[in-house]
Amino acid sequence: MTKINLFVFAAHHLSGNIAAQRFKGLLKYLDPAKYRIYVFAREPAPGAPAATLPPTPGITVLPLPGHCVGSESSAAASLLTMAAAFLRPLPFLFAGGAGRGQPWLVRALAAADRLCTEKLAAGERCVAIGTYSPIDSLVAAASLASRRRIGCLQDFRDGLVFEPLGQPGRLRTWMRQLIERRVVAAANLVTSVSPPLVADFQRRYPRKAAATLPNGYDPADFAAPGNATTDDPRVAAILARWVPAGALLIGHFGRIGASDGSASRSLDFLVDALNASPATMANKHVMFVGELTQQERATLERARFSVSVLGPVERTLALQLMQRCDKLLLLTGSRASCATGKLFEYLAAGADIVCVSGVRNAATAILAETGAGRSLLTGDGAAAGDALRAALAPGAADAQRDIGPYSKLAQAGMLDRWITDMVQP
Structure with a gap:
């Protein structure tokens, strides 16, 4: 049986952000006897921390230089990538050049096209996968799939049209809509992180197959806490420095409003509710690990309970700190589709999760489904405050929790079935 070659365009693959973990932890669980995987990543900028990836059978990661569409590139520098969404042969016309300013898209497609041509000539099957963000990865997958007439999976995570980090403005919104439409057109399957987002794709693109590929946790990332061979x-x-001796530790990891501005209001509610009940916070400490906005830091300055703000730390250290927490805090806002990546690492860390949210959303549904924690809505006023205080009381997590469907190992099985169906004659 000939192998299936996966050409995975993941510009963010070598970064340390949570988006990178989506496919980084997933691909390694695909059967190397069945798949040969090429990941086209963006070479980290000089001085930027780069992820260390252990060698994995069947997976080749190709770090490539070049700018992508984003805050670090000018509009002029991004024109080729945006134009390529509409004129798919365009980036291949520049593939022979070797200029220092060549976009990542051109370099990635040149390398992928050579490999794909070789594998197709050998009678092997090929599939292109684009993983957002940036849009360059989606455009690359659409371009290769159209040029070589191969299967295509476009994974949007929680972008493009509904990306909260996108710059505002009618023109930019219109452009995002057009580009999304073009990259979806080349796809055999569209995936996103939560059922509300998938339902939105199905409504707007009724002729396209869409499926939920939730974020998840990699079992290999979670060793037993306190193991002297693994603890940093x-x-x-x-x-020892930040947490009072004997205190119950409540941890929050990652960003809040920097990813979803409405989630900052949940932090405001949390601080007000805990300030109003000193007895609740006796012998407890709240630790924030990750990037906070200036306004969020100002909110925490008025906290009258024990709290510390560590700032961002490397991911492996953050995961070990998670496992040492007694409670894990999740703050979401008014987005019904929200299923932030940190939730799934929280699930694997094992502590009881306390979610403070503006609305019932994908995250609160997952907590109810898995039995991994409790949720409360800021709009419930005094009742929400009472629920928060009860949720933060000492106590074991639900013994009936079932987090198996959110393991990367289980999700690799889903991906395998989708790709297998895609290459069937």
């Missing part, structure tokens, strides 16, 4: 010595040092 910095974990004990951080806890």
Whole structure:
């Protein structure tokens, strides 16, 4: 049986952000006897921290230089990529050049096209996968799939049209809609992180297959806490410095309003509710690990309970700190589709999760489904405050929790079935 070649365009693959973990932890669980995987990643900028990836059978990661559409590139520098969404042969016309300013899209497609041509000539099957963000990855997958007439999966995570980090403005919104429409047109299957987002794709593109590929956790990332062979010595040092001895530790990891501005209001509610009940926070400490906005830091300055703000730390250290928490705090806002990546790492970390949210959303549904924690809505006023205080009381997590469907191992099985169906004659 001939192998299936996957050409995965993931510009963010070598970064340390949570988006990178989506496919980084997934691909390694595909059967190397069945798949040969090429990941086209963006080479980290000089001085930027780069992810360390252990060698994995069947997976080749190709770090390529070049700018992508985003805050670090000018509008002029991004024109080729945006134009390529509409004129798919365009980037291949520039593939022979070697200019220093060549976009990542051109370099990635040149490398992928050579490999794809070789594999197709050998009678092997090929599939292109684009993983947002940036849009360059989606455009690359659409371009290769159209040129070589191969299957295409476009994974949007929680972008493009509904990307909260996109710059505002009618023109930019219109352009995002047009580009989304073009990259979806080349896809055999569109995936996104939560059922509300998938339902939106199905409504707007009724002739396209769409499926939920939730974020998840990689079982290999979670060793038993307290294991001297795996614990980073910095974990004990951080806890000794910031957490009062014997205190119940409540941890929040990652961004809040920087990813979803409405989630900052949940932080406001949390601080007000805990300030109003000093007895609730006796012998408890709240630790924030990750990027906070200036306004969120100002909110925490008025906290009258024990709290610390560590700022961002490397992912492996953050995961070990998660496993040392007694409670894990999730703050979401008014987006019904919200299923933030940190939730799934929280699930695997094992502590009881307390979600403060503006609305019932995908995250609160997952907590109810898995039995991994409790949710409360800021709009419930005094009742929400009472629920928060009860949720933060000492107590074991639900023994009936079932988080198996959110393991990357289980999700790799879903991806395998989708790709297998895609290449059937």
